[in-house]
Amino acid sequence: MDASSPPDRRTIVATIRDYVEQLREEGMEGLPASASPTPRATPAASAPASIKPDAAPIPSELFSKYPGLEKTSTLDELREFIGDCQRCKLAPRRTNLVFGVGNPNAQLMFVGEGPGADEDARGEPFVGRAGQLLTDIIERGMGISRADVYICNVIKCRPPDNRNPEPDEVAACEPFLFRQIDIVRPRAIVGLGTFAVQAVLKVKIPISKLRGNWQDFRGIRFMPTFHPAYLLRTPGDKRLVWADIQEVMKYLGMPIPRRGGSAS
Ligand code: URA
Numbered sequence: 001m002d003a004s005s006p007p008d009r010r011t012i013v014a015t016i017r018d019y020v021e022q023l024r025e026e027g028m029e030g031l032p033a034s035a036s037p038t039p040r041a042t043p044a045a046s047a048p049a050s051i052k053p054d055a056a057p058i059p060s061e062l063f064s065k066y067p068g069l070e071k072t073s074t075l076d077e078l079r080e081f082i083g084d085c086q087r088c089k090l091a092p093r094r095t096n097l098v099f100g101v102g103n104p105n106a107q108l109m110f111v112g113e114g115p116g117a118d119e120d121a122r123g124e125p126f127v128g129r130a131g132q133l134l135t136d137i138i139e140r141g142m143g144i145s146r147a148d149v150y151i152c153n154v155i156k157c158r159p160p161d162n163r164n165p166e167p168d169e170v171a172a173c174e175p176f177l178f179r180q181i182d183i184v185r186p187r188a189i190v191g192l193g194t195f196a197v198q199a200v201l202k203v204k205i206p207i208s209k210l211r212g213n214w215q216d217f218r219g220i221r222f223m224p225t226f227h228p229a230y231l232l233r234t235p236g237d238k239r240l241v242w243a244d245i246q247e248v249m250k251y252l253g254m255p256i257p258r259r260g261g262s263a264s
Helices: 009-025 075-082 117-122 129-141 167-184 193-201 228-233 235-252
Strands: 108-112 150-153 188-192 215-217 220-225
Touching (some): 108 129, 108 193, 117 129, 129 228, 129 235, 150 167, 188 235, 193 220, 220 235, 228 235
């Protein structure tokens, strides 16, 4: 396309989608129907020691949709249970189901929204540009290997044209995420972006209000933060994510690099 020719429809749609996504990350939940104020996030309890993820398994009603799911006790068993999943309308168009990667005994889990094109092609979460930034946050920022944490998404198959996952798709897939969390039993979860955070916590509070405040997911500490794809468009907010990650590191007893090794 030369500079004088008008952009084609796909480019316009992609640009608008990016813009709406950006507004969503910044806290706008769509066009307001009324002028009602957004509810504020409730900060989680401040005492880390009071939260003992080992004490309480995730209630089985979260996976009761699929009989037998609660019996899977390893990630391999869970992956086998999911099989060649045809449980929702995303199945026919996926290349690979993107289950999750990392340390099955990780203390820290990252949960994103769902696979994009790169992830769908490779069958691994967070391997595209946003994934590279997440890897930098983990490796250059936190000073640990990507293989030390566990990384997965709320939904395991790519929505066509990178649209947002729909409620029926989330409902079909989330029992697998909850089972993953129950099997790995991390000490802390970082929720990446509006969609993942709202899907896990079942709240409609915008990420801009939730981020940086510890939340509780069934006895596991849950830190909402911005999605790396948002940071690619808004690099000025990387410092906020780095602040959130430092909170997580403190809770996990990890040394914090002196000059803020935040991924640039
Ligand atoms: N965005 C996500 O939320 N997950 C991925 O795996 C890749 C991009």
